[in-house]
Amino acid sequence: MFELKQLLFPTFCAIIIFPFTLDLPTVSSETLSVSSRWIVDQSGARVKLACVNWAGHLEPMLPEGLDKQPISNITDLIVSSGFNCVRLTWATYMFTRAEFGGQTVGQSLSSFGLQAALDGVTNYNPNFTQLTLTEAYTEVVSELGKKGLMIILDNHVSKPSWCCGYSDGNGFWGDQFFDPAEWLMGLEAAANLSLDHNNVIGIGLRNEPRGPRSNSADWRKNIESGAETVHKVNDHLLVCAGGLSFSADLSFLFREPLTFSTPSIRQKLVYELHWYSWYSGLPYGSGNLNQICSSDMKRVMDAVGFLLTPDQPYTSPVLVSEFGLDQGGRDPTGNRFFDCFMTFAAKLDLDHALWALQGSYYERNGVRDLDETFGLLTHTWDAVRNPGFVQRLGALKYPLPSPVTFGFTTYSAIFHPATGLCVSARANTSLVLSSCGRGSSVWSYDTTTLMIIFSERSVISAPGEGFPAVVTHDAGCKGCQWNVVGGAQLQLQSQVGDKFLCLDGTSGTDITAETCLCLESSQCVNSAQVPTSQWFQFITMQSSQAGVTISSA
Known part of the structure; x- marks a missing residue:
């Protein structure tokens, strides 16, 4: 349906790069709207969301981790890890049913026999124990605001529980626990909460619509009603809508985009995409990764990514509001998937929200103090679980050109998805x-x-197999012509004599020219060998004399 190359291969220009700076100014919902595929502020400048999910929708209905660390320590770790926003989840019943949201934190934890968790909250966050659950949730919103963090209040479920099962009664409008009228009441309450907290920039209308009742007609009707409800209370808020099949399919909007009774909602609409290794049904754990990644990227573009196409009736921002993998690196399938994800997300400059912040749960599916292997933070919530992952993820914070540039200039870098690093030329002409x-x-x-x-004068050359690639002024040299090859179109290949060699990179060492890996679909099928060290991607960035900008405002 949609050609990926329409978005992946823009025209590049080359300019001087300036020293990098990181700026995280405070943002409020009053400044944000949608322009084409971008989220922008009042001046029209790009606001790129780099979020992390913080769960508050499970049975205790208390954002996780308050039994492990003072909340100020947790919010400090979010900021120091490079995130500028939080997708804070909630259950409808917390706002709509007094017997749920009206309980104190102490009563809620005690009702589930979670004495150890209650003791931890009393120790680290004693001011929370006598707050009602709605008050506690609001207090978390306030604490995040103190650190300048933007928030999307995400309606994750109706009945508080772990999410998500295909037939769990929480999946689609009209399901056992998913009453449409009560859902609208919950959205109205969340929107009212935002009126006193300008760092709340949006409402996630519903997490992962799914189940045997799901269909595009009812999705469309209810999403339109939900957006209208939120907008009526607070017309500054973005409204975020995930599609069918667990927020993986919005293909039905290609021919018939959403419309609203209140036209201004269109300038607040952001679509959501969820993307994990298991979503595609492709064999990420084995098989030729070039072919698998190419197939998965096409699937995502056809299902959701087409919405990024400029100047179409459906053009909108896309927030990848859930993605993630085992932070311990113990899942080869997840690791291979993430190489593909990084390639796609960096090239398309996607707003994103990592699953998840929490290193543990008070209780999940009957298991107390369960470790979250996908968690950014350790089980004790006192440190980042995988600092290398955070560094790699940081590459996604670099924005593409804003709709309004104000003197900022674009340039292209060569991105290496497997490390999250970019290619640089050393003084001795080698590449690193x-x-x-x-x-x-x-x-x-x-x-x-x-x-x-x-720099307009030198070119990359491959002297020979196993040798470092270099930059040279000799434009007529052998090994200076490079073709983009491989099923994923991510390998840079040059012919040197009778050999075809690809750039190959590992962090901390020279980039070399090596035999190309996994070019044919029949190669690397039953092997642990992967081509990701040879994956390189041209990406467009933005710079000024103040430095390359990581946009959070």
Whole structure:
């Protein structure tokens, strides 16, 4: 249906890169709206969301982790990990049923026999124990606001529980626990909460619509009603809508986009995409990763990614509001998937929300103090579980050109998804991987000469197999012409004599020219060998004399 190359291969220009700076100014919902595929502020400048999910929708209805650390420590870790917003989940019943949301934190934890969790909250956050659950949730919103963090209040379920099962009664309008009228009451309450907290920038209308009752007609009717309800209470809020099949399918909008009785809602509409290794049904754990990644990217583009196409009736921002993997690196399938995800998310410059912040749960599916292996934080909530992952994820914070540039200029870098680093030229002419925007160089790719050009004068050359690639002024050199090859179109190949070699990179070492991996669909099928060290992607960034910008406002 949709050609990925329409979005993946823009025209590049090459300019000088300046030292990197990080700026996280305070943002309020009053400043945000939608322009084409972007979320923008009042001036029209891009606001890129780099969020993390914080669960508050399980049976105790208390945001997780308050039994492990003072809330100020938790919010500090969110900021220091490079996130500028939180997708804070909630259950409808917390707002609509007094017997749920009217309980105190102490009463709720005690009712589930979670004495150890209650003792922890009393120790680390004693001011919470006598708050009602709705008051406690509001207090978390306030604490996040103190650190300048934007918030999306995400309606995750109706009846508080772990999510999500196909037939769990929480999945689609009209299900056992999902009364449409009560759902609207919950959205109204969440929107009212936002009126006193300008750091709440949006409402997630419903997490992962699913189940045997699901259909596009009812989805459309209810999403329109939900958006109207939120907008009537607070017309500053973004409204975030995930599609069918667990927020993975919005293909039905291609021919008939959403419309609203209140036209201004269209300038607040953001679509959501959830993407995990198991969503595609493809064999990420084995098989040729070039072919698998190419197939999965096409699936995502056809299902949701087409919404990013400029100047169409359906054009809208897409927030990948859930993605993630085992932070301990113990899942080869997840690791291989994440290489593909990084490629896609960096190239399309997607707003994103990592699943998840929490390192543990008070109780999940009957297991107390359960460890969350996908958690950003450790089980004790006192540190990041995988600092290398956080560094790699940081590459996604670099924004593409804003709709309004104000003198900012675009440039292209060569991104290495497997490390989250970019290609830089050393003084001795060899190439190395370094932080994107900090020491990375400026490149362009000439599709006529097939040369990768550095600073308009030099080109990349492959001297021979196993040797470091270099930059040279000799445009007539052997090994200076590069084709984009592989099923995923991510490998840069040059012919040196009778050999075809690909750029190959590992963090901390020179980039070398090596035998190309897994180019044919029959290769690497039953092998642990993967081509990701040879995956490189041209990505467009934005810079000024103040530095490369990571936009959070």
